[in-house]
Amino acid sequence: MAATPVTSNSSPKESVAAELTSIRSILEILAEERISRLEDEEAKANPIMKGLVKQNQQLREKVTALEGFSRRQNIRISGIREGVEGRDLEGCFKTLLKEALDIEADAWYEMDRIHRVGPAPANDLRPRHIIVRFVRDKAKAAILTAARKKKQITWRDMRVRFFQDYAQEIQEKRKKYDEVRRILQQQKIDYSLRYPAVMTFTLDNRRHRFSSPAEVKSFLSGREALDCPAGDGGGQVPLNMGEKG
Numbered sequence: 001m002a003a004t005p006v007t008s009n010s011s012p013k014e015s016v017a018a019e020l021t022s023i024r025s026i027l028e029i030l031a032e033e034r035i036s037r038l039e040d041e042e043a044k045a046n047p048i049m050k051g052l053v054k055q056n057q058q059l060r061e062k063v064t065a066l067e068g069f070s071r072r073q074n075i076r077i078s079g080i081r082e083g084v085e086g087r088d089l090e091g092c093f094k095t096l097l098k099e100a101l102d103i104e105a106d107a108w109y110e111m112d113r114i115h116r117v118g119p120a121p122a123n124d125l126r127p128r129h130i131i132v133r134f135v136r137d138k139a140k141a142a143i144l145t146a147a148r149k150k151k152q153i154t155w156r157d158m159r160v161r162f163f164q165d166y167a168q169e170i171q172e173k174r175k176k177y178d179e180v181r182r183i184l185q186q187q188k189i190d191y192s193l194r195y196p197a198v199m200t201f202t203l204d205n206r207r208h209r210f211s212s213p214a215e216v217k218s219f220l221s222g223r224e225a226l227d228c229p230a231g232d233g234g235g236q237v238p239l240n241m242g243e244k245g
Contacts, residue, residue, distance in 0.1 A: 060169075067167040073112070073137045074165030075144065077130040079158050082120065090114050093132060100155040101146040109143075110135040131165055140164075166196075173197035180216040187220075 077093075085092035093114060094105040103109070112135050116128040134140045147153060147162035154160070166174065174197045184191050184201065191201035199210045203223075210216045 064167050064169050068170065071165045071167065073134045073140050075132045075134070075140055076117075076163045076165040077132065077160065078127075078163070079160040080127055080130055081158060082127045084156070084158075089116070089130070093130070096155055096160070097143065100153050100160060101143065101150065103143065103146060108136065109139045164195075170196045177213050177216070180213050180220070183220060184216075 077096075080092075080096070090111060093111075097103040097105050097109070112133040114130065114132045116130055118128055121128065144162055144164060152159070153162070174193060177193060177197070177199055180199070181191070181193075189201055189203060191199055193199050197211075199213075199216055201208055208219065210219065
């Protein structure tokens with residue numbers, strides 16, 4: 001692009017001003033062209049990025065599904081103090097089954113492997129979970145069913161819990177329900193947390209289903225409001241629905 005011509009009778013100040021005006025015009029044009037190209041490139045890149053995000057999510061879901069499939073024969077056990085097993089974790093587990101669940105661990109309950117998860121803690125306040133992998137999926141299912149029937153299991157002064165061993169992503173989703181679980185337990189409401197992280201329970205002869213802890217809290221808050229009209233406590237203690245810090 002040609003610069004604005006400067007006449008011979010122009011003063012030096014006018015010449016400089018004209019040159020600056022010309023340069024400014026050129027820069028503005030170049031900037032507009034550059035912005036236009038960037039906008040075009042962004043318009044082309046957006047669908048590609050959306051496709052990659054969707055593909056990444058699909059791959060993550062497939063990996064989680066595959067990991068879940070690989071863990072389908074596993075049980076996770078919490079509450080067993082460190083060192084209780086001595087050097088025989090398998091024998092300790094068989095004793096636990098017999099004494100806590102009335103299950104004789106014969107050949108049908110054959111284990112593929114058993115171990116604690118992660119490095120040993122500095123103290124015994126939070127003992128590591130125990131993972132047991134069975135040869136038969138039905139053996140795992142039978143133990144979980146027996147544990148559910150017991151509801152609360154205390155073995156040798158230890159509160160023991162049996163869980164299906166889920167992939168980390170699924171565990172994190174299910175852990176978010178911890179607070180509402182405590183609230184439901186306080187209200188003596190039996191619940192079920194189905195795969196992957198869907199809570200269900202029956203109340204007032206109706207089956208309720210929730211996809212998130214927030215939905216459960218909203219439901220319980222609304223129910224509490226009905227049970228406790230304004231100006232009348234109705235003998236009910238309001239639920240503390242706030243998040244813990």
